Amino acid sequence: MNELELIQQLRAGDEQAFKSLVANYQDMVYNTALGVVQNSEDAEDVAQEVFIQVYRSIDQFKGDARLSTWIYRITTTKALDHIRSRRRKKRFAFITSLFGPNDELVHEPVDFQHPGVALDRKEQAALLFRMIEQLPENQKVAFTLHKTEDLSYQEIAEVMNLSVSAVESLLFRARQNLRKLLEKHYQQNNSQDP
Amino acid sequence: MSTEFNNNSRRIEDVLDSLEGIQRAKAPDFMYTRLKSRMEKEFDQGGPLGRWLTRPVLALSIAAIVLIMNATTVLKMWKQNTSANNTTESAQVAAADYPVNVYPVYNENSVEP
Numbered sequence: 001m002n003e004l005e006l007i008q009q010l011r012a013g014d015e016q017a018f019k020s021l022v023a024n025y026q027d028m029v030y031n032t033a034l035g036v037v038q039n040s041e042d043a044e045d046v047a048q049e050v051f052i053q054v055y056r057s058i059d060q061f062k063g064d065a066r067l068s069t070w071i072y073r074i075t076t077t078k079a080l081d082h083i084r085s086r087r088r089k090k091r092f093a094f095i096t097s098l099f100g101p102n103d104e105l106v107h108e109p110v111d112f113q114h115p116g117v118a119l120d121r122k123e124q125a126a127l128l129f130r131m132i133e134q135l136p137e138n139q140k141v142a143f144t145l146h147k148t149e150d151l152s153y154q155e156i157a158e159v160m161n162l163s164v165s166a167v168e169s170l171l172f173r174a175r176q177n178l179r180k181l182l183e184k185h186y187q188q189n190n191s192q193d194p
Numbered sequence: 195m196s197t198e199f200n201n202n203s204r205r206i207e208d209v210l211d212s213l214e215g216i217q218r219a220k221a222p223d224f225m226y227t228r229l230k231s232r233m234e235k236e237f238d239q240g241g242p243l244g245r246w247l248t249r250p251v252l253a254l255s256i257a258a259i260v261l262i263m264n265a266t267t268v269l270k271m272w273k274q275n276t277s278a279n280n281t282t283e284s285a286q287v288a289a290a291d292y293p294v295n296v297y298p299v300y301n302e303n304s305v306e307p
Contacts, residue, residue: 026226027218028218030221044225044228047221047225052229117217118216128209128213148213
């Protein structure tokens, strides 16, 4: 079944077509969401929301872009929404959840380990993901799509509705910011070492 | 100092390149089954709007707003009554100070027919 047929069958409400769509795109959606939200449960939640959105708004898909580009766009938007909502919840629950009954820190943030990273790079990748979390949203999305989904500048530009030069600039700034954050991290670590 | 700088630079470049060759993470097993059950549940509840409207936080917030509005109205009414009473009292005091009826002294020498 080609993309056009799949879209037509989805519009007709064919359940088998929807099942096929999920099977074809679930890894792509899950991996993209995982790169942005950096938590496997949240990533699954986002992936489900993405497919529900696709099911609901397939009629609005004009076919100007590829189906995968449209799904990437929904995924990044939903993932960023998820992060914002998580931050709001965290702000409200901060005082109650931070300290346990004996005033010990309960929710020490745990480093995210991406399952696709090579074993000998796990530690460095976890540090990089921690720094990526501190990037502005646009830079974070561009960098994650480029690194974890191996998208070209052209593909990222289509997903983010930007020009290729804007994506180049976003990725350049992302790398610069990450370098600064890492410098700061290592300087602090060096000064703490006796 | 220079060695430390070089060490840090090398470590930073290593970290920045640590996602090279990363494999795509696989979606969890039975994702379609879980997705389908969630969709059925959501569509039964009238979608996200339905779920949002039935959230306890929303219900409690609305109840709190209604209570505050009621309390404000009662307070306003009570204040209006108090000020109305004050107005009556001050009118009576003013009437006593500046009586409009005939002063009785004029009646003392009045000639009775």
